Amino acid sequence: MRPGKSDKAIAEMRKINHVEKISIVAGEFDIVIRVRVEDLEDLLTVTNDIHLIRGVQKTTTQIIEKEIAL
Amino acid sequence: MKIKIPKRYLFFVLAFSSAIITAVTSGVDAISQIYIPDPWALGVACFIFGVLVSVSLTILLSIPVRGKSIGSRSIDPAFKKLRLPRRNEIKYFIISGFGNAVLTIGYFILLSLMTGDVSVVLPFTQIAILYLVIIESLSEKDTPTLVEVQSTVIVTFGAMLGSISLSGGIDPIAMAIVFLVINPGWVLLSIYQRKLKMLRFNDQPNDALNIRVWNVIVACLVTFLIVFIFDMFMHTSHLIDGFYYSINQGFWVFLIALGTFFSFVFYIRALGIGKASVTQAVKASAIIFTIPISIVLGIMGIIPPFTTDPVMIMIKIMGIVLMLLGILSFALTLTKAYIFIKKKPGYDINKMIQDLWNIKGVTRVTAVAGTYDFIVKINTRTLIKGYERILRRVDEVPGIQKSTWQSVLREWEDI
Numbered sequence: 001m002r003p004g005k006s007d008k009a010i011a012e013m014r015k016i017n018h019v020e021k022i023s024i025v026a027g028e029f030d031i032v033i034r035v036r037v038e039d040l041e042d043l044l045t046v047t048n049d050i051h052l053i054r055g056v057q058k059t060t061t062q063i064i065e066k067e068i069a070l
Numbered sequence: 071m072k073i074k075i076p077k078r079y080l081f082f083v084l085a086f087s088s089a090i091i092t093a094v095t096s097g098v099d100a101i102s103q104i105y106i107p108d109p110w111a112l113g114v115a116c117f118i119f120g121v122l123v124s125v126s127l128t129i130l131l132s133i134p135v136r137g138k139s140i141g142s143r144s145i146d147p148a149f150k151k152l153r154l155p156r157r158n159e160i161k162y163f164i165i166s167g168f169g170n171a172v173l174t175i176g177y178f179i180l181l182s183l184m185t186g187d188v189s190v191v192l193p194f195t196q197i198a199i200l201y202l203v204i205i206e207s208l209s210e211k212d213t214p215t216l217v218e219v220q221s222t223v224i225v226t227f228g229a230m231l232g233s234i235s236l237s238g239g240i241d242p243i244a245m246a247i248v249f250l251v252i253n254p255g256w257v258l259l260s261i262y263q264r265k266l267k268m269l270r271f272n273d274q275p276n277d278a279l280n281i282r283v284w285n286v287i288v289a290c291l292v293t294f295l296i297v298f299i300f301d302m303f304m305h306t307s308h309l310i311d312g313f314y315y316s317i318n319q320g321f322w323v324f325l326i327a328l329g330t331f332f333s334f335v336f337y338i339r340a341l342g343i344g345k346a347s348v349t350q351a352v353k354a355s356a357i358i359f360t361i362p363i364s365i366v367l368g369i370m371g372i373i374p375p376f377t378t379d380p381v382m383i384m385i386k387i388m389g390i391v392l393m394l395l396g397i398l399s400f401a402l403t404l405t406k407a408y409i410f411i412k413k414k415p416g417y418d419i420n421k422m423i424q425d426l427w428n429i430k431g432v433t434r435v436t437a438v439a440g441t442y443d444f445i446v447k448i449n450t451r452t453l454i455k456g457y458e459r460i461l462r463r464v465d466e467v468p469g470i471q472k473s474t475w476q477s478v479l480r481e482w483e484d485i
Contacts, residue, residue, distance in 0.1 A: 014482060025408060027476035032408055062440035066419075068427050069434040069447075 001030040005055025012053045018046050029060075084340035085352035088333050093359030095329030096192055099181060100367055102322040106315045109178035110297055112323075114312025116174065117290035119320070119327035124283045127331060128152045131279060141279050145335055149277035155284050159269065159276075162262045167288025169258025171296060174289070176251035183244045190364075193232035193357045193393060194248045197225065201257045215451035217403050224396035231389025232357060259285075282334055354397045357390055403451055406478040409464055411444040417469025419443070425467040431460045453477070 001009060006024065013022055013033060021034040033050070037043045043061070050059055099112075106112040131141030132151035141149040155163055177191070184190045263285065269276045297309045316323055337353060368375040413422060419437055426435045426446055434447035446464065450456040456475075464473055 010482075022482045023406070023408070023478045024480040025476035025478050028410070028474050029476060032476065032478075060441050062436075062438035062442060062445060064436050064438055066423065066437040067434065068423060 002055045002057055006030065009053045009055040013050065016046060016049045018042060081340055082352065084336045086355065088336035088340060089353050089356040090359050091329050091333040091336065092353070092356040093192070093363050095326055095333060096356075096360060097363035097367060098322065098325045098329060099178070100363075101372055102319070102326060103178075103182060104372065105319045105322055107182070108308060108311055108315075109182040110175060110300070110306075110308035111311035111315050113171075113175040113178045113293055114297055114309060115316035115319070115323045116178075116326050116330075117171070117286065117293045118312070118316045119323045120286045120330065121290050123324065123327040123331050124286045125152070128279050128283050141277075146278045148275045149279045152283065153280055155280075156271065159266060159284070162266045162269075163284050163288045164292075166259050166262035166266065166285050168292050169255045169260075169262065170285055170289035171255075171292040173252055173255030173259060175293065175296065176247050176255060180244055180247050180252065183247070192360045193229045193390065194252065197229045197248065197253050201253055215455055217399065217451045221396045221400045221403075224392050224399070228389045228392030228394075228396055231385055232393055278335070282331070354394060357393065361386075361390075405450050405453060405456065406481065407448040407450070407456060408476040408478065409444075409446040409448065409461065410442045410474040410476065411446060411464070411470060412441075412472045413443040413469050414471045422467060422469050426464065429460060429463045429467075431456070 010022060010024070010031070013019060013031070016035075018035045018037050019033055020036050023032045024030065025032055035043070035046050037046060047059060047061060050056055102112060103109070106115060128141070129152055131145065131149070132139050134140075135143065139149060139151055180194070181191050263281060266281045266285075267276055267278065294309065297312065301307060301309050340352070364373065367373045411426075413419070422444070423435050423437055426432060426444060431448055431450050432446055433449050434445075436445045436447075437443065438445055448456060448460055450460060461473065461475055464470065
């Protein structure tokens with residue numbers, strides 16, 4: 001993220017369909033977004049929507065292959 | 071005129087509304103005891119009306135307006151219409167319904183023992199946090215930290231001081247009901263309602279309204295069964311009396327059912343905006359709102375008048391302040407983090423997932439395709455514990471090449 005743009009960007013991200021969780025983090029990244037989509041077309045739409053938000057500099061996508069959770 | 075509430079205040083408006091409705095409803099509970107002196111029959115009557123009110127309002131909220139139901143627009147976006155429970159929900163509904171039935175009967179018996187003083191009864195329900203910490207320690211793979219132990223002790227002692235009977239007496243039967251009936255019932259209800267809310271169907275989160283309706287229906291059936299068995303062995307007629315009172319004293323029971331429904335609806339709506347722990351902490355302010363209710367009930371002569379002894383009043387206020395501080399410290403000290411992990415080639419992914427999952431404090435292990443190989447989610451009370459007990463153990467898992475810790479500063483979740 002570009003410095004100083006987080007608040008507005010997060011407000012925009014919360015409006016995007018398929019977004020389940022948004023975490024502001026401290027470390028290598030600034031924001032972690034968890035999305036649930038039915039196909040790669042939906043994933044492309046979500047990624048595109050995120051890229052269109054002012055202040056977003058770079059995104060990295062990790063596809064979930066397997067998960068264990070409480 | 072339409073009232074518009076800014077979104078940032080909406081959370082507090084909803085959570086405090088839920089707390090105020092809870093306090094007012096507990097006042098109505100106390101008044102109802104004059105007309106329905108048998109706490110078992112009052113429990114039965116409350117569930118009969120609880121089912122009627124919940125089902126009727128949910129049917130009303132199922133009416134579609136411009137393609138979406140009223141409930142979906144106003145209460146829970148995941149709600150479509152009243153539906154039957156799904157197969158994998160039934161087990162959770164039975165356990166949470168049992169918890170609700172036990173909690174409600176225990177609550178009314180306690181209220182009758184405490185001569186209707188809601189400011190004595192309601193703080194006791196907050197001791198459930200003590201049980202939740204123990205259960206989380208056993209089931210959610212987490213050892214309690216000093217903060218948790220301190221907060222639990224503060225809440226428990228605060229609840230005991232806040233619940234002090236203004237006549238000065240301690241009833242051992244009332245204490246047994248609090249510790250062995252009400253709070254275990256509350257814990258069962260809250261844990262299994264949360265499990266129900268976490269279920270997903272057709273890629274949509276489970277909705278609060280159907281959870282509420284089916285929980286009340288199951289709790290009603292379980293209450294009938296418990297009271298029927300009790301009546302059989304004790305040769306009493308609480309079950310029949312419950313039906314009798316629900317017809318003859320329907321007004322008061324209807325008010326209780328209506329208050330409980332809206333208290334629950336506002337609470338769930340607040341959950342969709344704020345963090346669950348903070349919502350619970352704000353909702354705990356109900357114990358403050360019960361004090362004016364008790365004063366009013368005392369003036370009306372429904373319960374013994376509120377004491378004017380400054381020492382007793384001070385002890386009660388100290389107890390309530392301690393309890394709120396304990397709950398707030400619980401809510402605000404939880405630290406979450408992600409660990410992004412790259413693995414070395416030649417190590418089995420399934421074995422590594424299991425090794426990571428076995429580390430205490432890990433709440434989610436995700437194998438991913440991309441820059442990293444695993445993302446691990448952590449819940450911890452302190453960063454020191456996070457480093458010493460979690461990150462060091464993660465790095466010791468065979469096959470880990472590199473790990474990056476990302477502390478979560480703030481989080482929003484679609485509940």
